[in-house]
Amino acid sequence: xxTSNEISSLVIDTLxxxxxxxxxxxxxxxxxxxxxxxxxxVNMIGGLLRQAIWGExxxxxxxxxxxxxxxxxxxxxxxxxxxxxLFVKVVSSIDRVYICVDAVDExxxxxxxxxxxxxxxxxxxxxSTRLFLTTRPSIQSELVRQLRGAPYVIKIVADQGxxxxxxxxxxxxxxxxxxxxxxxxxxxxIIRTMLGKASEM
Amino acid sequence: xSHSYNTTTNINVGVYEESWWIQTWLSPxxxxxxxxxxxxxxxxxxxxxxxxMSEFESWSAGPDGTVNPALICYGDPGVGKTxxx
Numbered sequence: 001x002x003t004s005n006e007i008s009s010l011v012i013d014t015l016x017x018x019x020x021x022x023x024x025x026x027x028x029x030x031x032x033x034x035x036x037x038x039x040x041x042v043n044m045i046g047g048l049l050r051q052a053i054w055g056e057x058x059x060x061x062x063x064x065x066x067x068x069x070x071x072x073x074x075x076x077x078x079x080x081x082x083x084x085x086l087f088v089k090v091v092s093s094i095d096r097v098y099i100c101v102d103a104v105d106e107x108x109x110x111x112x113x114x115x116x117x118x119x120x121x122x123x124x125x126x127x128s129t130r131l132f133l134t135t136r137p138s139i140q141s142e143l144v145r146q147l148r149g150a151p152y153v154i155k156i157v158a159d160q161g162x163x164x165x166x167x168x169x170x171x172x173x174x175x176x177x178x179x180x181x182x183x184x185x186x187x188x189x190i191i192r193t194m195l196g197k198a199s200e201m
Numbered sequence: 202x203s204h205s206y207n208t209t210t211n212i213n214v215g216v217y218e219e220s221w222w223i224q225t226w227l228s229p230x231x232x233x234x235x236x237x238x239x240x241x242x243x244x245x246x247x248x249x250x251x252x253x254m255s256e257f258e259s260w261s262a263g264p265d266g267t268v269n270p271a272l273i274c275y276g277d278p279g280v281g282k283t284x285x286x
Contacts, residue, residue: 002247002248002276003278004274004276004278005235005239006239006242006243006247006248007248007251007274008239009236009239009240009243010243010247010248010249010251010252011251011252012236012240013240014252015261028232028233028236029230029232030232030235030236030239032235038229038230039230043228043229043230044228044230045228046227046228046230047227047228047230047231047232049227049228050224050227050228050230051232051233053224058220059219059220059223063223063227064223067222067223067226070226075226077226078226078227096265098261123270123271127265127266127270128265129270130260130261130270130271130272131270131271131272132260132271132272132274133271133272133273133274134273134274134275134276135273135274135275136275136276136277136278137275137276137277140273140275143273143275144273147271147273149269149271150269151269151270151271151272151273152256152257152259152260152268152269152271152272152273153256153272153273153274153275154251154254154256154257154272154273154274154275155274155275155276156251156274156275156276157276159250161246161247161249161250162246162247162248162250165244165245165246165247166244166247168245169244169245
């Protein structure tokens, strides 16, 4: 089926391909109901920061000093204000930063509100950042409200190309199990019929 | 000679290990794993139409400050299910 995480992974891969070799970072997070305990707002921003410094030859000085400072204080993680400061500092040195977050509705409501608020602050403090968010319809209006202004909105629907792709895949899978059951004619017939049905709905 | 080789190796391992500790300290999340799984399972040209939408093009390519920085995609999980199952 066409799921939001497929769209998210497609957007992430496409942006990475298009911007290879440029000063551009494409950062991705997948929210997951089952991982909501550890997906706190500060861990989410930290997860983005990890990706932003990915591939750098060494750890940046400001991150290293924050780490050493925390070790002196008994090794706690960063608190949100310090995490944000580091994140904004790092992304401000990159020409363009795409932050892609899949299935925002799967976060705990409290984490979600804090995370969205901080994401909005990040786009204000670091104007080179762009946000890509996917969600179930139930909280779409909450997202629009939290982000202020007028974000771009696209409704995800399965178009005919999507349906044909899935059907082809499903038929190929069946054929692999029982090669004699499916002829090329029968396959094309099934796809044509299903697409006809889909367009009537 | 072999002594100095060992010394170099130890230093490199130390640097690598420190970097790993710092990254884990920043966040326990490892979202690239999930991304690789989803990417590998994606079928054919599914979802390509999103990339051609004018909203997507403005959002991704518009100069800073001239476009809204956020794009929201919403939909029911598993849209298109009714046609296929």
